[in-house]
Amino acid sequence: MNRKEYLKYQYNYHKYISKQYNRLANYHMSISNIYNNKLFRKVNTNEVNIVTKKIEKPNIEVRYPQITNLENKLVEQQLNKKLKSRAISLMEDQERDQYNLVYMDASYNVKLNEKKLLSIYFNNYGYSKGAAHGGMLTNSITLDIKSGKEYEIKDLFKPNANFKKRLSDIIKKQIKEKDIYLLGEFESINDNQDYYLTNDKLVIYFQVYEYTPYAYGIPKFDIDYNLISDIIDMKGPIGRLI
Template sequence: MNREVLGARIIQKKLIRYRIGLTYPEITDLENKEAEDTINQLIQEEIYRMIVEQGYEEDYTIEIWGDYEVKVNDKDLLSILLNIHSYSKGAAHGLKAVKALNIDLKRGKLYELKDLFLQNNNYIDKINEIVKEEIVTKDIPLLVEFETIDKRQDFYLTKEGITIFFQIYEYTPYAYGIPEFKISYDILTEMIDIKSPINAFLKE
């Protein structure tokens, strides 16, 4: 693999079990094989965790299917979304859960939101402000009032910015789907840690 690309080669794999059918990514051809194994283990563990959270081990009549999306795969940064759908017989509708994994391809490190920003900076307050403004301007229906994100907040990365998202029913009704709030890196530049992986995209 040409490491000038600074991305990972991704193979689509399938998980087929009783009432389960989904695709998921497998990373290959990394120079650091230990990191490669760690990343693939992270992906598989997260998929199984999501399946269990849908209630599969308690109710084998539940049907589960899913796929994934690659949001960025460049400059030694991989950001992927794992989408898991489930349906229980007799339910009014199915459910969807989404998990983002933001990974350092060199070390196999899983990034949390706090890893991207200066710890002495008010990045949480700034993101909260942006989310609250968008809730108002887009008239997003809420089940409960939005107060704040936290350091373990769900998010994914692109070359242009960070997207904060919430699960169905976390703040919004089922019909609204997964609420996403896209924030350009330019808005957060002064808050980004020098060691943050997104610095590579700011310099383009």
């Protein structure tokens, strides 16, 4: 097998792996929706039209969301710039981290689209020639589609609430209950902690190798809003959902 044939083989193989990874993630999301009876109740959506755009290079495909039907076109432009920027940021990180990159596939999931809120989770899978396995990177963004505001995790809670300790304690409890193997001790979330929102949960997640080995995937911790209702800023984004 010559070099050209080898690279083509690696490209097709990891394209298949990436598609299976995304298919499995969507399957688990569907099962979760059925379990929580969310498929059988009316959802108050924003009626925001989201289309998929692509960035394509040799052996690279990055899909990202764009909004098309907001009345305020200035806000729409601002939001779309932020959404594209998140996808590009992951792509650039993957290109920098993966030496001799053979393949990259990136996509997104809309986790929340109601009450004038949009929360989107981005994922990026890349593989380098000769690597034992591919690399996974993720990020997310939560936006107000009326004002264009981007919400950091601190914006979800009351000004003086010690939300970092509260959320960290919940995560520690879940780690213990699920008997999750850690590469190092988990002490606390950080000031700019990655998260996304669903209609009934705050989801905290970490990157591969941040606390867990590659085989575990992206560690995610679901936190029901009712567990933290006393520290939620009712004028903030979560306040609209409860």
